[in-house]
Amino acid sequence: MDAPIGVFDSGVGGLTVVREIMRQLPSEDVIYFGDTARVPYGSKSKQTVLKYSKQIVRFLMTKKVKAIVVACNTASALALEDMRTDMEVPVVGVVRPGAKMAAEKSKTKSVGIIATEGTVKSGIYTEYIRQIDSDVTVIGKACPLFVPLVEEGLIEDRITDDMVDRYLSELKAYNVDVLVLGCTHYPLLANPIQRYMGENVTLVNPAYETAKELKNILRENGLVCSKDKSPVYDFYVSDGVDKFKSFANSVLPIHVDGVNIIDIESY
Ligand code: DGL
Numbered sequence: 001m002d003a004p005i006g007v008f009d010s011g012v013g014g015l016t017v018v019r020e021i022m023r024q025l026p027s028e029d030v031i032y033f034g035d036t037a038r039v040p041y042g043s044k045s046k047q048t049v050l051k052y053s054k055q056i057v058r059f060l061m062t063k064k065v066k067a068i069v070v071a072c073n074t075a076s077a078l079a080l081e082d083m084r085t086d087m088e089v090p091v092v093g094v095v096r097p098g099a100k101m102a103a104e105k106s107k108t109k110s111v112g113i114i115a116t117e118g119t120v121k122s123g124i125y126t127e128y129i130r131q132i133d134s135d136v137t138v139i140g141k142a143c144p145l146f147v148p149l150v151e152e153g154l155i156e157d158r159i160t161d162d163m164v165d166r167y168l169s170e171l172k173a174y175n176v177d178v179l180v181l182g183c184t185h186y187p188l189l190a191n192p193i194q195r196y197m198g199e200n201v202t203l204v205n206p207a208y209e210t211a212k213e214l215k216n217i218l219r220e221n222g223l224v225c226s227k228d229k230s231p232v233y234d235f236y237v238s239d240g241v242d243k244f245k246s247f248a249n250s251v252l253p254i255h256v257d258g259v260n261i262i263d264i265e266s267y
Pocket residue numbers: 009010011013014039040041042043071072073074075116119147182183184185
């Protein structure tokens with residue numbers, strides 16, 4: 001089916017999920033919405049994140065999308081279950097695929113989750129992991145300063161190494177053998193995080209797992225794009241076109257030029 005896939009996030013971070021969709025589903029068209037005017041979601045209440053997510057879904061449905069990917073971990077954690085009930089198209093979140101991979105990969109049955117405050121407090125990663133394997137101990141840690149560090153491009157920087165040490169020392173002490181990068185921005189910090197945690201710790205990137213899950217869901221529902229073709233990518237934001245464009249061009253394997261701005265409050 002030749003309709004686009006709708007992907008949304010609180011801002012630029014969900015582009016790490018788009019990057020995986022581009023790699024794993026290279027013919028599919030994508031419409032991305034980044035809620036750059038209202039970011040961050042990570043410190044907001046469930047009620048607010050649900051309201052924002054519903055507005056975005058209404059916007060994406062006007063674009064006749066065939067499936068929706070909630071690329072934001074916080075929105076997946078706080079809003080997805082409530083939204084799923086009245087959806088006309090399949091919806092894929094990033095939390096369940098990441099949790100599944102973490103439960104499968106852990107040998108010591110000690111898993112770390114790093115995410116926003118909202119995602120950690122929701123306890124959803126723990127719930128999903130323990131549904132798969134109730135023997136797993138899950139330790140969650142909110143790492144709020146990782147988001148601005150990524151947005152400032154400070155990936156390989158002493159200040160980032162210091163923050164990695166500060167946030168992750170606790171998880172290291174618990175001897176976790178799997179660490180879930182449970183926030184859209186964190187896969188971009190995979191190198192400093194892996195260096196600090198050591199090679200014996202497996203990092204799980206939910207973005208990668210989500211693209212895999214999306215592929216399965218499109219197949220199961222007969223929604224795979226019917227021909228090999230050049231895909232069309234459309235980007236929408238609620239504010240800050242230039243900042244979005246330069247972040248997109250540093251993360252995606254394509255050149256992003258046209259970015260549209262919309263009034264998301266009107267949906
Ligand atoms: N996109 C958010 C997430 O994955 C991180 C940024 C925010 O707090 O909105 O949880």
